[in-house]
Every structure is written in structure tokens, then in C-alpha cells.
Amino acid sequence: MQLLYYGVEIPEEFDNDHWSHKFRHWLDDLVFAYDPGNEVLRSRMRSFRFTDQEFRDVSTLLRKYTKAYYKNDYMLLRSIPGIGGIVASGILSELGDLRRFSSVKHLAGYVGLCPGIYQSGDTIRHTGISMRAHRLLRSYFIEASWQAIRTDPVMQAYYRKHQGKNVKSIIVKVARKLLSRTLAVIKSETPYVIGVEQ
Structure with a gap:
């Protein structure tokens, strides 16, 4: 109404x-x-x-x-600014063991936080963010990125470095960085420390 x-x-x-x-x-x-x-x-x-x-x-x-x-992985994800209980549970539920991804490039391709490319013959054109995505996970990381830039000085600095560009493009860059951080924390089995680049 x-x-x-x-x-x-x-x-x-x-x-x-x-x-x-x-x-x-x-x-x-x-x-x-x-x-x-x-x-x-x-x-x-x-x-x-x-x-x-x-x-x-x-x-x-x-x-x-x-x-x-999944207590250990859950607590590792919760140590990352921007990732709360629901998002951490969603990531683990949808992705399972993140260690199966050999690199952040493979994980970004699965989640849909990689650039889309149109290629025909000698013509190569970048089309922005890929249309192929796990839409739920991509939305988790985008939303978590908005929280991360409010609470983590490293993410704030990264966001400010790109200011002046399209806001949606910047937040996708931050989400990709957050995705990279997520994989690093899980693979190293070391909780994230605010202000320390991983």
C-alpha cells in the first residue's frame, strides 16, 4: 500500500x-x-x-x-570486515570448500567478478562485468564491499583511489579485492587483521 x-x-x-x-x-x-x-x-x-x-x-x-x-572456515570469514554471519554462511553454503579453487582468477570467474570479453576474429572488446555469474554470491560480495569500505582502512583507501570513476565499477573492484582476501584467509587459515594487506 x-x-x-x-x-x-x-x-x-x-x-x-x-x-x-x-x-x-x-x-x-x-x-x-x-x-x-x-x-x-x-x-x-x-x-x-x-x-x-x-x-x-x-x-x-x-x-x-x-x-x-564449518566452524573454522566460518570464523575465518567472519574476521574479514564486511562479511557478517549471514554472508559467511551463504558463502560456505554456496561454495563449499574454497580451497578447491586454484587461484582468485578461477574463483572470480565462478562468482562472476571478472571482466566480460567479446572476441570475434581480431576484434577484442571488454564489455564490463561478466554476464555469466553466480548471481547470489556476486550480490553477497557486492553488499559486503559496501560494509568493508566503511570499516576497513585498506578498503577505504582502495575505494578513494578510484573515486571519480563510475561508482558501480569501483564497488565491483572492491568486491574483487574482497573476494581475493576471502580466498587468502581460507587458504592461509589465518584470520584477517584490520589494516594489514593480505
Whole structure:
């Protein structure tokens, strides 16, 4: 339901992507002039809460399973800024043992963080990021990169070095660097230390 369509403006403190508990309570307290509007809002809130709870339950079970069966690799991944519990569990669930990749080039090709190339005869043209990708994993690394540039000075410096270019291209470069760091941490079995290049 579009609140603005009904003339309801969201307060500035809640106008962001995160639905805080205060925002949810604010929505619960909204009252429309007509009962169907109230019922639709209540229905949407019940649906949202159900989906949110399902997501939390599945995430908790996934993290619990990963800690039980892949604890060492899980903790190594968690040491990398930007990679939280859900992303670490997702990486291990989707990739399994990262040690099977001989190089970051092979891993980047699998995930889809490598350049796409069009070649015909003598003509070679770079087409940006490859269309062939494991879309879920690529999105994990892209999202983790946004967190990494906020918390890791090395990643911040790398991001700033490329500023002025297309933001999407820069974050893909950061994601590729994060992917390289992920493989290095797993293969060396050494937790990442913030500020130390690996």
C-alpha cells in the first residue's frame, strides 16, 4: 500500500530503508478514515512480520549449522570486515570448500567478478562485468564491499583511489579485492587483521 497515495507522509526519522521497531509501531498506530484501508494495512503488517520472522529463523538455523560443521572456515570469514554471519554462511553454503579453487582468477570467474570479453576474429572488446555469474554470491560480495569500505582502512583507501570513476565499477573492484582476501584467509587459515594487506 502506498502511504503517500493516501496523503500519509512518513516522518523524517523513519524515512530510510531500515524498518525499525519504532517505525513498525508507528505503522500499527496509523488509522485511516475507512475500515478497508485499516484492514489492508493490518494485513500487510501481518504479512511483513511473518516474512521477517521466517527470515530470522532460517538465518539463525543456517548460522547454527555452519558453526557446527564449518566452524573454522566460518570464523575465518567472519574476521574479514564486511562479511557478517549471514554472508559467511551463504558463502560456505554456496561454495563449499574454497580451497578447491586454484587461484582468485578461477574463483572470480565462478562468482562472476571478472571482466566480460567479446572476441570475434581480431576484434577484442571488454564489455564490463561478466554476464555469466553466480548471481547470489556476486550480490553477497557486492553488499559486503559496501560494509568493508566503511570499516576497513585498506578498503577505504582502495575505494578513494578510484573515486571519480563510475561508482558501480569501483564497488565491483572492491568486491574483487574482497573476494581475493576471502580466498587468502581460507587458504592461509589465518584470520584477517584490520589494516594489514593480505
